[in-house]
Amino acid sequence: GQQVMQIPQYQHVQEGEDFTTYCNSSTTLSNIQWYKQRPGGHPVFLIQLVKSGEVKKQKRLTFQFGEAKKNSSLHITATQTTDVGTYFCAGRLYNQGGKLIFGQGTELSVKP
Amino acid sequence: GAVVSQHPSRVICKSGTSVKIECRSLDFQATTMFWYRQFPKQSLMLMATSNEGSKATYEQGVEKDKFLINHASLTLSTLTVTSAHPEDSSFYICSAGVFTEAFFGQGTRLTVV
Numbered sequence: 001g002q003q004v005m006q007i008p009q010y011q012h013v014q015e016g017e018d019f020t021t022y023c024n025s026s027t028t029l030s031n032i033q034w035y036k037q038r039p040g041g042h043p044v045f046l047i048q049l050v051k052s053g054e055v056k057k058q059k060r061l062t063f064q065f066g067e068a069k070k071n072s073s074l075h076i077t078a079t080q081t082t083d084v085g086t087y088f089c090a091g092r093l094y095n096q097g098g099k100l101i102f103g104q105g106t107e108l109s110v111k112p
Numbered sequence: 113g114a115v116v117s118q119h120p121s122r123v124i125c126k127s128g129t130s131v132k133i134e135c136r137s138l139d140f141q142a143t144t145m146f147w148y149r150q151f152p153k154q155s156l157m158l159m160a161t162s163n164e165g166s167k168a169t170y171e172q173g174v175e176k177d178k179f180l181i182n183h184a185s186l187t188l189s190t191l192t193v194t195s196a197h198p199e200d201s202s203f204y205i206c207s208a209g210v211f212t213e214a215f216f217g218q219g220t221r222l223t224v225v
Contacts, residue, residue: 045213
């Protein structure tokens with residue numbers, strides 16, 4: 001079936017270092033979303049990318065959607081301890097209604 | 113943003129009993145809701161799509177007789193775990209929102225003893 005692969009599974013960084021997580025889909029996506037889940041919490045929406053090659057920024061976070069609409073990345077510049085959590089990408093397929101296929105998630109830990 | 117309320121947040125039940133989890137959209141109507149299951153440190157696995165007024169659509173490998181879904185109104189979907197066993201212990205979470213962002217409930221931590 002359709003899959004969204006996400007790497008790395010874990011990332012440990014020193015505060016101030018950058019962080020990147022990557023997602024790759026086996027099929028072309030209608031759009032891709034990114035979520036953040038804190039330990040014990042539920043996923044919280046960060047952003048949605050729709051257009052081929054789209055790049056969006058939210059303060060220190062930069063999101064990219066590949067030209068083929070099959071891959072995406074989230075880059076955090078100068079991480080802070082508040083960035084700790086698991087980041088999930090979630091892809092929407094064409095003609096599948098609102099169904100989201102989640103990547104495996106990348107757990108980010110930040111050492112002060 | 114929109115609010116999705118899920119209840120209960122935690123439940124402990126005995127093996128063989130059934131547990132009902134409610135998912136409500138508080139300030140919007142949701143003709144479609146989604147139910148996910150999440151194991152510790154793993155991703156969200158879509159279990160089924162709940163459709164108001166019609167049968168739920170289950171993902172491959174999910175037992176429809178074990179995980180009963182009812183979407184009786186535009187603001188409420190329920191998931192009933194029937195004859196629960198310890199391997200059903202997990203974090204269950206619902207979401208609503210079809211065309212834009214998904215709004216998630218707080219999740220239900222189910223422990224079957």
